[in-house]
Amino acid sequence: MIAKKLMFIILIGSTVICSFRGSLHAQSMVGSDKALTAKQQCIIPIAAYAANGKLQHLKPALNEGLDAGLTINEIKEVIVHLYAYCGFPRSIRGLQTFMEVLDERKAKGLIDKTGAEASPVNEERSKYERGKKNLEELTGRPLTGPQRGYAAFAPVIEIFLKEHLFADIFDRDILTFAERELVTISVLSSIGGVEPMLRSHLSICLNVGLTPEQLNEFVGIIRSTVGKKEAKDTQEVLNEILKNKHDN
Numbered sequence: 001m002i003a004k005k006l007m008f009i010i011l012i013g014s015t016v017i018c019s020f021r022g023s024l025h026a027q028s029m030v031g032s033d034k035a036l037t038a039k040q041q042c043i044i045p046i047a048a049y050a051a052n053g054k055l056q057h058l059k060p061a062l063n064e065g066l067d068a069g070l071t072i073n074e075i076k077e078v079i080v081h082l083y084a085y086c087g088f089p090r091s092i093r094g095l096q097t098f099m100e101v102l103d104e105r106k107a108k109g110l111i112d113k114t115g116a117e118a119s120p121v122n123e124e125r126s127k128y129e130r131g132k133k134n135l136e137e138l139t140g141r142p143l144t145g146p147q148r149g150y151a152a153f154a155p156v157i158e159i160f161l162k163e164h165l166f167a168d169i170f171d172r173d174i175l176t177f178a179e180r181e182l183v184t185i186s187v188l189s190s191i192g193g194v195e196p197m198l199r200s201h202l203s204i205c206l207n208v209g210l211t212p213e214q215l216n217e218f219v220g221i222i223r224s225t226v227g228k229k230e231a232k233d234t235q236e237v238l239n240e241i242l243k244n245k246h247d248n
Helices: 002-033 038-052 055-067 072-081 088-107 127-139 155-169 177-191 195-207 212-225 228-247
Strands: none
Touching: 038 055, 038 072, 038 088, 038 177, 038 212, 055 072, 055 088, 072 088, 072 177, 127 155, 127 177, 127 195, 177 195, 177 212, 177 228, 195 212, 195 228, 212 228
């Protein structure tokens, strides 16, 4: 009888310990979900330094990205994506710097993973319709009604945005929508003076799954890489968005 009671106590104790460990593991998983991954963290300085032309800082950022597990094709896609927000010259200089880094790493005997190519795109719909659908998914709302603002003032740029940026570029699945938005807000934060666009894309970040904690972490990375002023400006926009979200 005593032996049975002892066995019962041991079993209960083991169950409690396992439950406690499981609870700790669950809490750990929740906590980790609130932080940017190592690869996401590396995307931010790569995009920012390429966008503002600080190539001497871009080189170590590229090395850190590769060491963190970003593939060659993922980093190329980051640098290609940013041209839509800061121009071909910055993007091409970023790619040229990346070529130098890969040559230097190869000379040291470092072999980096190439990674997947972009999947073929279903061309059944027009580029405009594909871009519109992607933009609706990014913003979380239907795009209906007449064009307003700059789109009404210069309709051709609205067509270029949908057909090229949100179709040709966003349809390339080497990066996720969340990763592309990280690239975008990194560029916009680093070049400055584009607060309306930054506001829109920070809102999109929340819609594609990035959390307020992750976006605050993003601002911290901007502070330590790009600068205090840029981080302050970005934080003000983010605070406004989060306050409006909370009030609504």
